[in-house]
Structure formats: structure tokens, C-alpha cells
Amino acid sequence: MQTIPALFAPSGHAGLPLDVLGGLTILAIAPLLLVMTTAFVRIVVVLGLVRSAIGAQALPPNIVLIGVSLVLTFVVMTPTLERISHDSIEPYSQGRISQSQLIARGIEPLRAFMLRQTRKKDLEMFEHVAHRPEGDASAEPVTVVMPAFVVGELRSAFAIGFALYLPFVAIDLAVASILMGLGMFMLSPPVVSLPCKLLLFVMVDGWTLVCGGIASSFR
Numbered sequence: 564m565q566t567i568p569a570l571f572a573p574s575g576h577a578g579l580p581l582d583v584l585g586g587l588t589i590l591a592i593a594p595l596l597l598v599m600t601t602a603f604v605r606i607v608v609v610l611g612l613v614r615s616a617i618g619a620q621a622l623p624p625n626i627v628l629i630g631v632s633l634v635l636t637f638v639v640m641t642p643t644l645e646r647i648s649h650d651s652i653e654p655y656s657q658g659r660i661s662q663s664q665l666i667a668r669g670i671e672p673l674r675a676f677m678l679r680q681t682r683k684k685d686l687e688m689f690e691h692v693a694h695r696p697e698g699d700a701s702a703e704p705v706t707v708v709m710p711a712f713v714v715g716e717l718r719s720a721f722a723i724g725f726a727l728y729l730p731f732v733a734i735d736l737a738v739a740s741i742l743m744g745l746g747m748f749m750l751s752p753p754v755v756s757l758p759c760k761l762l763l764f765v766m767v768d769g770w771t772l773v774c775g776g777i778a779s780s781f782r
Contacts, residue, residue, distance in 0.1 A: 596673075597636070600673045600676075600677060600709060600712070601636050601639075601640050601673075601676075602635070602636045602639040602640060602716075602781055603632055603633070604713060604716040604717065604720065605716040605717075605719055605720045605723075605777065605780070606631075606632045606635050606639075607629065607632040608716075608720035608724070609720050609724055609727070610631060610632060610773070611628060612720070612723075613724070614628065616724070616728045616731040616732075617731060617761065617764060618753055618757050618760060619757065619761075635774060635777065638778060639781050640676070643672045643673065643675075643676045646672040647668075647669050647672050650669075650672065651665050651668035652665070652669070670705060674705060674708055677709065677711075677712035678708060679781075679782040680712060680719075680781065680782060681711045681712045681715050682711075682715055685711035685714050685715050686703060686707065686711045689707045689710050689711045690707055693706065693707055719780065723777070723780065727773070730763070731760050734756050734763065735753075735756050738755050738756040739756075742755065
């Protein structure tokens with residue numbers, strides 16, 4: 564199995580301190596890149612909203628939601644990750660490209676993925692914030708594309724969450740109306756509505772529908 568320095572260093576130069584430093588730097592910022600440049604944000608926000616809509620605040624646990632989000636993220640990002648490996652990591656490990664080319668080639672697939680999910684309006688807003696002239700979206704720096712992508716992901720996640728909330732809100736209203744009509748004022752509606760929502764979610768195979776819908780929402 565390759566060691567970490569060997570993975571990021573071209574053949575014949577595995578001992579160069581600069582290569583080791585570059586590999587450690589990439590590993591250090593990997594969590595940030597995972598959150599800010601992949602499908603993770605939309606997925607984890609939607610799953611959190613589903614849990615909130617059901618009303619089970621502690622179930623599933625956060626670790627489970629994050630684990631499911633990571634798995635779905637890798638599924639969605641597989642074509643992009645394969646392109647990064649083919650275009651940048653493999654040539655660099657074989658000594659055919661430099662570190663600067665490794666970074667440039669590795670960023671391009673991520674940029675293409677982010678641009679497919681990003682609205683032009685968001686790009687124009689962050690171009691204005693960064694005091695950059697409007698131009699071709701494919702030539703925008705990552706410092707502009709990344710925040711526009713994250714804002715768009717949050718918008719998409721909240722829109723999906725709103726649609727998922729509606730049936731659960733309807734159940735809450737129906738249960739509250741029934742209990743009020745029966746004069747059962749001392750019985751808390753969530754105590755009755757939670758089992759109803761869980762039953763509905765299981766009957767329609769909710770987690771499969773939610774996960775499949777999120778994965779198919781990416782372009």
C-alpha cells in the first residue's frame with residue numbers, strides 16, 4: 564500500500580520536503596473541500612430537515628445522518644472523483660506533471676461540477692462582491708464559484724425540505740383537530756402524531772425515496 568507522501572509525490576522525488584508538505588496541506592484542507600465543493604451540504608441539510616419534520620429530534624443520531632450523507636456524497640461525486648484521479652493524481656504520481664499542474668487539473672472537475680449546480684444570478688452577485696468584471700462562468704476563480712455554489716446548495720436544500728415538510732405538517736394539523744374535536748385537551752398532539760408520521764414514512768419507504776430524490780437532484 565502506498566504511503567501518504569508517496570501518493571502525492573512523483574516517482575523519484577518521494578523524499579522531497581516540498582512534496583511531503585504539499586501532501587499534508589491537501590490532507591489538512593480535505594474536510595473543508597468535502598463540505599464546500601461537493602454534494603455534502605445539500606444532502607446533510609435535507610436529511611436534517613427530514614428528521615426535524617418527523618419530530619424525532621435525536622433519531623437518527625447526528626453520526627448516522629453524517630455517515631449517510633458521506634456515502635451519498637461519494638455516490639454523487641464518483642464521476643468527478645474518477646476524473647480527478649485520471650487527470651491529476653495518476654499523472655502526478657507517475658512524475659508526468661508538476662504540483663501546480665496537479666492542483667490546476669484537480670480543481671477543474673470540481674469547478675465543472677459546482678458550475679452545473681450554480682445559478683448565474685449567484686455568480687454575478689459574488690462577482691460584484693469580489694469586484695470582478697462579469698465574464699465567462701467557466702473562467703471564474705474558485706473564490707467566486709465556491710460561495711455561489713454553497714449558497715445555491717442551501718437554497719436547493721431548503722426548497723426540498725419545504726416540500727418534505729408539508730405532509731408531516733398536514734398530519735400534525737389533522738391530529739390536533741381530531742384531539743380538539745374529541746375534547747382531549749390534556750393529550751399533547753405530538754404524542755399521537757409522531758407514531759402516525761413514522762408509520763406513514765415507513766409505509767412509503769421514505770428514506771429510500773428521500774435519498775434517491777436527493778441524488779437525482781444533482782446535474
